[in-house]
Amino acid sequence: MSIKKSIVAALIFGLIAGTAACGNSGGVKESGLSNIKTIKIAYLPLTHALPVFVEKELQDKKENKYKIELVKYGSWPELMDALNTGHVDGASVLIELAMKAKEQSIGVKAVALGHKDGNVIVVSKNIKSPSDLKGKNFAIPHRQSSHNILLGQMLKNVGLSYKDVNIVELPPPEMPAALAQGQIAGYSVAEPFGAKSIALDTGKVLFESNELWKDSICCSLVLSDKFINSNKDVAKEVVSSFRDAGEYIGSHKDEANAIAKKYLNLDDKVLTLSLKWISFNDLEITREAYDSLTSKIKEFGISSNPPAYDDFVDSSLLR
Template identity: 55%
Template sequence: MKRFLGVALAALLALSAAACGSKAEANQAETVKIAYLPITHSLAVLEEAKQLEDSSDVKVELVKYGSWPELLDALNAGKVDGASVLIELAMKSKAEGVGLKAVALGHRDGNVIVVSNDIADAKALKGKTIAIPHRQSSHFILVNDMLKENGLTIDDVNIVELAPTEMPSALAAGTIDGYCVAEPFGAMGVSIGAGKVLYESEELWDDSVCCGLVLTDSFIDKKPETAKTFVDAYKKAGSDLSKDEAKSIAKEYLNQKDEVLDLSLKWISYDDLEITEEMYEDLTEKVKSYGLLDNPPGYSEFVKNDF
């Protein structure tokens, strides 16, 4: 009898433990793995990760990369669930058959064209060397817009692709005459006295689209509710990003001096991060006009707002 009671008690305890385990598993937060570069353009998703640290529904696992090609390789291979990425790179991947959806902007505005101090105006850039991070970028588009506004074309300058971290020192050394890149590297060039701001992005392109938040189709299809919760929390995090909070997050992740961050954050905002059809159509026209991509994906094919 004692043996029977012992077996029954063990079985009851096992069932209880299994039930508790199932409950704990059911209450465990889903993790969304997001790739990013340590730039001010990624601050909304960094803020979201902080806000969701104690969430029982969704948490953000941040995966840092050192360059756009590295990040894109991980995104295209499905090693992450999504990324804060140059939207033109994501458009190209989508056009090549990678299952991606753009679900929000990374930021609003936040790009500048920096030139050496002896460049008086855009016309003086004829024959000069301008650096960009990648030809599939809004920075390349902004340079084209600037040249077009001043009666020049891309053939009138020498375009080079350069790592963002190298641009301020290259400008200081005189190996380039100007550059356009994600922040805070524009602010770095200005803060060290290597150059000055010739244009802010909104002076050339209203509602410019630069970085976007993208998710893989696989993740959205497998976990639609998690995707919705994640995107809603991301947009809220962007709206919550005051200049003070943005600077606090930037200091934690970007390892930049106060004067660089103060200047960089003057040019950028994170509220209202929805990608509208109008701004996307404007982007696709520029992408085609400046030779970034002949057949970019359409709005309904690539942008997802209907969670």
Template identity: 50%
Template sequence: MKRIWKIGFVLMASASSLASCQNLPSTSEEKTIKIGYLPITHAAPLYYAHAHPEELDDNEHVELVRFGSWIDLMDALNTGRIDGASVLIELAMKAHEKGIDLKAVALGHKDGNAVVVGDDIQKTEDLVGKTVAIPHTLSSHNILLDDMLQASNLAYEAVNVVELPPPEMPSALSEGRISGYIVAEPFGALGVHLNAGHVLYQSEELWPDSLCCALVLRQDFLETYPELAQKFITNYAKGGLALEEHSHYDVHMDYLNIDEDVLELSLEWISYDDLMIEEQDYELLRRRMLELGLSEDPPAYEDFIDTSYLEGRN
């Protein structure tokens, strides 16, 4: 059944902290959690949590901070300019490996990473010697590419891999500058909608239960505002369930700035109902990162993953 969602929210302004003239804590202190994101459908539970802050008190707020690239987002997260982010989990793992104290508390989604190729590509072998785009080397999309090639007994080097900003991928495919791409939604659906190419594989066909985007928070924020963190994550989890149970939201289309038909197709490929980061799925990701040389020492599950907030144990 097709699902039509209109996603987009007007950002709330962050509130300044209130303190007494003696700089003593106040029970009415304004508390704001700043969360970074890129405008993709993989971050939909975050949009819901921002638009439906039912769990929050009047003095508690969620501020979404939009970024144009993963590099800029990670710089803000690593330096503490934001408290958390919806981000490629591999980038957060790498930051943790380098000493940034982050915790991944929930997934952003499951599935929804299509391999989109030109009309002249009908099977993986047709990509040999051709150019395939991914958003970042440290991404599940890069691992999915390797999985696809391995399934056809091809080496990673059989194709020319390039990094491209996701919004450029559909036009690059249409213009023949690349022969295919693997990326977060809605850019796969956009390529199909524009007749730039077709889906060769969906991610679940190559890597069932693959991990991609995750909600990551700084440990210093979790320690300073544990109750606010719990309320926010509770709303976030409610968002995942609500997005699965309802087919339409009367919200602003300009949030993602895409055609409604593209969004409809995009959301047919994604699920949001189970946002728990399971240990076996994470351990498979760790192993693949080591095999591909994407990390020398990816963080252990118990050091990086904190499921207690989804379980309501904080």
């Protein structure tokens, strides 16, 4: 064979080998032994979503069957649209929004609590009791939320109802400024936005959530039925690691705080206050806690037909 032909043959062989290698590189570990599944998890930048941030950071340091890709959204409607249309595999989300999606025949399952407790009723300093809110503006992030239930329960305890206050829905980041400017007299929302008003000394805590509703459920980790059914083993690992991330937050506070700052850009005072009210241990959604939630959803007119525990909650992935 001539030198020219030998060079051509070598080039052709190299091209074929390179093409084959490129075809196998996507979604494969460097060892080439197993595929890595990428799971897209939607979130809003909230302290309540800390377990998904911690899980991602811990998973990035280990060899796994899966990789978490966090997808940030600016509002609950945007996030739910992504979840409902299959643009993400799961989400850290207000559980009532996921329940409403299930009512509308969207294939989703709640697989773990996002946190326990961790909500506060924040009011302006001149508000002494819930009765002082009568006729005033009170903000919640969404009608389909535990914050709405907390408002309803607080009013009920003093003989009032929703009709006695002017309920407004505001994006969470706008609430501290609205309170400071006197546009609203109080609000209830996911952290860290309650802590911000306290840190700025423009508001005060009237109630913590556990004073109004013991073992209240707020946010949850939700996965799509499609993802669970197609990736059962991986789904179990994701949920198990999520639970472990919750335990890690309690036992590695400095590391968890550093991760929270990375995703939330909070100063120390706001973060410390925010985490003071929240627990991330024992994140199983129990039937008892869920039944309490559905009872209050019906009582306060949020939904007349919330999904049953067995239809909506998949606790098997956490065990």
